[in-house]
Amino acid sequence: MRNISLLFRSVVKSLILVSMLSMAAVSARAQDVKEGESLFKQKCVSCHAINKDVIGPALKDVSKRHEEAWLLKWIKNSQALVAAGDKTAVDLFEGHNKTVMTAFPDLSDDNIKSILAYIDEASNAPADTQQPGAATAAGGNEDVSNFMLFGLIAVIVIAFIVIVVLNRVIRTLERIILNKNIIIEEEEETEGKDYLGTVKKLAKNKKLLFFFILGLLVFLGSAGWNTLWNVGVHQGYKPVQPIKFSHQLHAGVNKIECQYCHSGAFKSKNASIPSANVCMNCHKAITASEHYNGETSPEIQKIYDALDWDGQKYGPNQRPIQWVRIHNLPDFAYFNHSQHVSVAGVECQRCHGPIESMEEVYQYSPLTMKWCVTCHRETEVNSKGNAYYDQLIAAHEKLKKGDKITAASLGGLECGKCHY
Numbered sequence: 001m002r003n004i005s006l007l008f009r010s011v012v013k014s015l016i017l018v019s020m021l022s023m024a025a026v027s028a029r030a031q032d033v034k035e036g037e038s039l040f041k042q043k044c045v046s047c048h049a050i051n052k053d054v055i056g057p058a059l060k061d062v063s064k065r066h067e068e069a070w071l072l073k074w075i076k077n078s079q080a081l082v083a084a085g086d087k088t089a090v091d092l093f094e095g096h097n098k099t100v101m102t103a104f105p106d107l108s109d110d111n112i113k114s115i116l117a118y119i120d121e122a123s124n125a126p127a128d129t130q131q132p133g134a135a136t137a138a139g140g141n142e143d144v145s146n147f148m149l150f151g152l153i154a155v156i157v158i159a160f161i162v163i164v165v166l167n168r169v170i171r172t173l174e175r176i177i178l179n180k181n182i183i184i185e186e187e188e189e190t191e192g193k194d195y196l197g198t199v200k201k202l203a204k205n206k207k208l209l210f211f212f213i214l215g216l217l218v219f220l221g222s223a224g225w226n227t228l229w230n231v232g233v234h235q236g237y238k239p240v241q242p243i244k245f246s247h248q249l250h251a252g253v254n255k256i257e258c259q260y261c262h263s264g265a266f267k268s269k270n271a272s273i274p275s276a277n278v279c280m281n282c283h284k285a286i287t288a289s290e291h292y293n294g295e296t297s298p299e300i301q302k303i304y305d306a307l308d309w310d311g312q313k314y315g316p317n318q319r320p321i322q323w324v325r326i327h328n329l330p331d332f333a334y335f336n337h338s339q340h341v342s343v344a345g346v347e348c349q350r351c352h353g354p355i356e357s358m359e360e361v362y363q364y365s366p367l368t369m370k371w372c373v374t375c376h377r378e379t380e381v382n383s384k385g386n387a388y389y390d391q392l393i394a395a396h397e398k399l400k401k402g403d404k405i406t407a408a409s410l411g412g413l414e415c416g417k418c419h420y
Helices: 002-044 068-076 078-083 087-095 109-124 146-178 186-192 195-204 206-229 247-253 276-283 298-307 337-343 348-352 369-378 387-401
Strands: none
Touching (some): 146 206
């Protein structure tokens, strides 16, 4: 009897060990994909998407199109391969209007392999889970892996079931041996229906209690961390606007420049919301009546109503259009559009995503401090032909000569230094 009991206890311990190893394996695999997802969002998402071309080509099945060793070299320094005359690199470079891909020498081979693993997983995922701004807000959830969480829960549940089954087997064999193979009678059947008694017995099982508490801590810890990590992050936010303005139609199909409407982006701190008069520059003549049986489009009519426009002149009962703000930085964070658009030459899509393809605008980027800092660490400064940096270079030349420079010569008299 003792030998059988020891045998089954050894089996239980072995299964627990296997479960823990499985948990470690799941965690390790999830960690690679999780790291790849985080790095992809930091390094790649401003120029690449999985299923469509953005600034760079779509990355779906990129591991099948190119060898891993070549991809490692290409991602670390694409221009080195182009300069070396690598045919694949040259074809790719010339096939995308000679757009220079940012070099990433700071990424290790393992980092790049993690990114490729994430791309492979995203390539095989359903299409609706690959859209930016989905319900889970990918950027906000980058430090918690659902795959790892569900894997841990599954392993814990399996271990729980195995322990329950083997404990029952052990107890049954012990009873059989002690009672000289006498089958348990109706008393034990009645006892089995005593659910409260069963719960009490399970509560006394230290192994079961340990796994239950462990699973509960993992679940609550992951849920709590995920919730706290996303406080104040509104990636994917897409409010209903008073007028269904389509950026896809205006910026995409009609190719209207972003700064025609958002004129403040290249000369001031704020990009500015265009006044209704800017809309009327076109919509005095364009009514889209051909799509509404000769009647003015209902959405264009909302502009006319706001301006009290009767088709000939503006009336006295004008009122502002109450647009709902989408991108909203904290009050303590200073951001200047002109510094990025005019001085740095940053494209609107770098922060706002493929705005020209959005029917309804949503917050594409997380706009977190980490996201901004990562961009500042990676973006190269191009000072050639840039009046802003010409001033700084001239100041440095004076310093080399031993001349004195003042705060004014470094832009200290700019209004935005104090009044922002």
